[in-house]
Amino acid sequence: MSLTPEDEDLLASARVGLEPTGEDQKRVRRAIAAQVALAASISTASATAGAGAAGASGTTVAAASGVGGLAKIVGGFALLLSVGVGAGVLVTTRPGPPAAPSAAEVTSSPLPSSPSSPSSPSSPSEPPPKVVASVDVSPPPPEPVDTKPTAKPSPQPSARPGxxxxxxxxxxxxxxxxxxxxxxxxxxxxxxxxxxxxxxxxxxxxxxxxxxxxxxxxxxxxxxxxxxxxxxxxxxxxxxxxxxxxxxxxxxxxxxx
Structure with a gap:
């Protein structure tokens, strides 16, 4: 990205009074040494530990990745020192393309545990038998018949029979x-x-x-x-x-x- 003369003048005016002092340089060196020592200890512990080949490989790759990350940090601090940028200076960096995952990382990633085989589906329960209400088709009992003789009124004799x-x-x-x-x-x-x-x-x-x-x-x-x-x-x-x-x-x- 090319800078216009106006941009260069603006950066130059911003750098005035911001050059790192000797104390700043010592502080940055101490921080870098501490990060390097931490990365070394992590690498050693990762190399000796490991439950299995796949796990050890994945851990080693992770440690190497951590060292690489620290190296980038150290390079960044060195870059800050070289350009004379201290606290308060804004530096815009473009992130590089993401690194493709290595084969070890792909291999060491735990495979998704196969779902437990679902229990064989129970055979669909047969529908309950339909309850058919029994219908009594027997003829209804005959109505009780009154056996008492019905007293028929005696016909009144007509005075003049026809x-x-x-x-x-x-x-x-x-x-x-x-x-x-x-x-x-x-x-x-x-x-x-x-x-x-x-x-x-x-x-x-x-x-x-x-x-x-x-x-x-x-x-x-x-x-x-x-x-x-x-x-x-x-x-x-x-x-x-x-x-x-x-x-x-x-x-x-x-x-x-």
Whole structure:
């Protein structure tokens, strides 16, 4: 780097009064001697110690490097003395390119310990078996059946049963009632005959034997001396059954003209 005349004048003015004295030179020499002695002791100790070949080689190289560093320091102090720079003088030096690491340094650097072989990965645990809730598919128990017989309300007898009461089963009952009335008339018991006929009219108002019942009723009223009622009954009979074979019998009773 070239200096301009102005830079040289500036450095010259800065050096005035800064030349090293004899005391400064002695102090620098003592410091250099102490550094050299320290480097020598380090080199000797490093040469005798060493746990192994690789470790000793690395330590020796390190010691040599330390001596080299001290030599550079000594050279630096000598340079300071030669140029007359003491305390307070600024010297700018360009660092040289970094020295390539020697083979010994590369060899002596401890190799990274191989990571302990990872334990063989445990085989992936099989997924736990799925818990399948058992479902009871058995049919539900039958509902309890009330074994007590349910009391069915007895049907109230209708005062005037409809025509449906004239079935085959009821024909026998009709015949029995009309027969009972005829037997009572033959005995001269008009009251018993009228009672049987009234029961028939109540149970079977439109029964199969309704025609015979109405004729027998006129005769029963005559037997009881209830002529007016007998005549009224006879008139209704002729209106309801004008072509009946029993019309002559009704008219031949007390209810006739």
């Amino acid at each position: 025509p449906s009461a004239t079935g085959e089963g009821s024909l026998g009952a009709e015949t029995r009632l009309v027969r009972d009335a005829t037997s009572a008339l033959q005995r001269g018991d008009g009251a018993a005959a009228l009672a049987a006929l009234d029961e028939h009219a109540r149970k079977y108002p439109q029964g199969v034997l309704s025609e015979e019942r109405d004729a027998q009723r006129v005769l029963a009223l005559c037997a009881l001396g209830r002529v007016a009622e007998a005549k009224a009954g006879a008139a209704r009979f002729v209106v309801r059954h004008p072509s009946s074979a029993l019309v002559s019998k009704v008219r031949g009773s007390c209810a006739g003209p």
